Amino acid sequence: MLAYLVKRIFQAIGVMFVISLIGFAIQDNLGDPLRELVGQSVTEEVRQELREELGLNDSFTKQYTRFLGNALHGDLGTSYFFKEPALDVILKKLPATLELVFGATLIIVCLSVPLGVMTAIRPNAILSKFIMGASIIGISIPVFLTAILMIYVFSVGYGWLPSFGRGDVVHVFGDWDTNFANVDGLRHIIMPSFALASIMLPLFVRLIRAEMMEVLQSEYVKYARAKGIRPWRIYFVHALKNTLLPVITVGGVQIGTMVAYTILTETVFQWPGMGFMFLEAVNRVDTPLIVAYLIVVGFIFVVTNTVVDLIYGLVNPTVKLARLGA
Incomplete structure (x- = not known):
């Protein structure tokens, strides 16, 4: 169990790194955030000052490295619109x-x-x-x-x-x-x-039906019927448990x-x-909030899949968790 959890944690870190990289890479294609921040009446000089202040003129590598360092400390950026940390929003x-x-x-x-x-x-x-x-x-x-x-x-x-x-x-x-x-x-x-x-x-509905019909044709269900076990017990105790895996x-x-x-x-x-x-x-074009959303949703996916694998192993003890993580 411990070895499986450690392996999944390293896999999760790799997945989150890829998600953060992709999410950060597409933000330049979403538009200019200064358009929403300052409107059209601001001079070009002020715009350039804001771009320097926000770090928008830095190279992609420098911006992403700065973002990754802040993310490791729980800082996913500050929302341009809400003027507060994107993660808090x-x-x-x-x-x-x-x-x-x-x-x-x-x-x-x-x-x-x-x-x-x-x-x-x-x-x-x-x-x-x-x-x-x-x-x-x-x-x-x-x-x-x-x-x-x-x-x-x-x-x-x-x-x-x-x-x-x-x-x-x-x-x-x-x-x-x-x-x-x-x-x-x-x-x-x-x-x-x-x-x-x-x-x-x-x-x-279709998945449960297909799995249930396959289980009902198995030998142990036929044996249970031959022993005279009540149909409801066969359906909802013996068959349904294996259907749900x-x-x-x-x-x-x-x-x-x-x-x-x-x-x-x-x-x-x-x-x-x-x-x-x-x-x-x-x-x-609130890019910090967009990137933070993608990372949070990706994190939910990773956690959900890990929990599901653990539940699968508990429901069916014959399944080796280490094999699931392979």
Whole structure:
């Protein structure tokens, strides 16, 4: 276990280095940040002074070396727009994004497992065929279109749910405010969570169904049936446990992917999270905030994948963690 963790830490450092290098390299192609900082009325002399002050005239190597040295001390730069450390700005927006991802994950887990198992047990049933047909449609529809349709139906058409914002949130600690502590907060997070889950839910239903059908054809399941074990125990104890092994691996990657998908969801619903902040940073050419966002999202991916590998080893003790890290 210790050797595996050490190996993954070194791999994570390498991945984060590549992410930081790519993120820092593309910032010159995003536009001139001085255009947003000072506007058009400032003289060229003042612009050059600001460029020197911000270090924008330095070579790429010098800028990146300075950035890397500061990053090792937890300094990812200062946001041009917010006039405060970029990491602090992201951490203020992070709770809203994590709550949205948590809500979507909860929906995916609660719906995909029973629907996937049911369609595997009764593949020829009308309901199973309807679910599989709907899953194809769900995979094909972009998340932003799903979000717009939900707003049109449930907000504009029936007025059941609010169409934007977080609503009344309850302060927990620090910068963390939650939507799950009152009715108004729950009403505001329902549609964004379903919209975000819509792109992943069909994938997990089909994955669980495919794995479950394969497991049900295995010899130990046939042996369990021959022994007279109750069907529900075969399905939900013996078969489901082995079905979830590959699902956990894919699920960890997809949960990390949902952090990136929140950009579209948060934009449509005006959800004040990291994704909405990132698009605003791109429009303002706030390059320190953009680079910091890419690094934070990359860090979330690395941590998520490592945790998933550890969980995989706990669920299936026969799997060697050292082999997983190979």
